[in-house]
Amino acid sequence: MNCPYCKSTITWVVSTWDFRGRIRRTRRCRICGRRFSTLESMTRNQLRPGRPVRRRPKISH
Ligand SMILES: [Zn+2]
Numbered sequence: 132m133n134c135p136y137c138k139s140t141i142t143w144v145v146s147t148w149d150f151r152g153r154i155r156r157t158r159r160c161r162i163c164g165r166r167f168s169t170l171e172s173m174t175r176n177q178l179r180p181g182r183p184v185r186r187r188p189k190i191s192h
Contacts, residue, residue, distance in 0.1 A: 134158075134160035141160070141162055143159055152172075154170075155170050
């Protein structure tokens with residue numbers, strides 16, 4: 132996520148909360164120190180990260 136002010140890529144998330152099924156994040160830029168909020172839509176997969184899917188390799192003899 133780039134900073135809209137200085138286009139820096141060094142930002143961190145200050146807070147995250149649910150906003151009508153979307154994720155609203157407040158980020159802070161490390162370069163210019165400004166805060167900006169982003170509204171990100173998320174899918175169910177992102178809602179529940181769960182365990183990584185591991186497939187058992189089929190061993191055929
Ligand atoms: Zn910035």
